[in-house]
Amino acid sequence: MVHTTHGLSIGIERAGREFFLKLKAVGTLTHDDYKVITPMIDSALGEVKHPIANVLIDASELEGWELRAAWDDLKLGVRHSKEFNKIAIYGNQEWQARMAKIGNWFISGEVQYYENATAAIDWLDE
DSSP: OOOOOOEEEEEEEEETTEEEEEEEEEEEEOHHHHHHHHHHHHHHHHTSSSOEEEEEEEEEEEEEEOHHHHHHHHHHHHHTGGGEEEEEEEOSOHHHHHHHHHHHHHOSSEEEEESOHHHHHHHHHO
């Protein structure tokens, strides 16, 4: 029997209106993964008037998305576009760098790709 690990884990820190979200994506993400994570993000950001969020996405173990999950990811980004100040994506694949560039089209804040986690965190802290 083959056991395939996939999913999203989330950490949320809050200081007033400011949030720091840390997401780790593993394997191939599914619609069910987003059914779990989306309400968490919606709830955290929905409790604050005009929230500001900086996000670190660890995509170093991300293999991709199922089609419906990719759509879920796009919807989540668009719904919270104005709340995302900076999104740093830490990964190790060229397609992840391209996805970061595409993300800039849909997010009002900045999206940057890094191959080094420390550099990504330093940019978020600027």
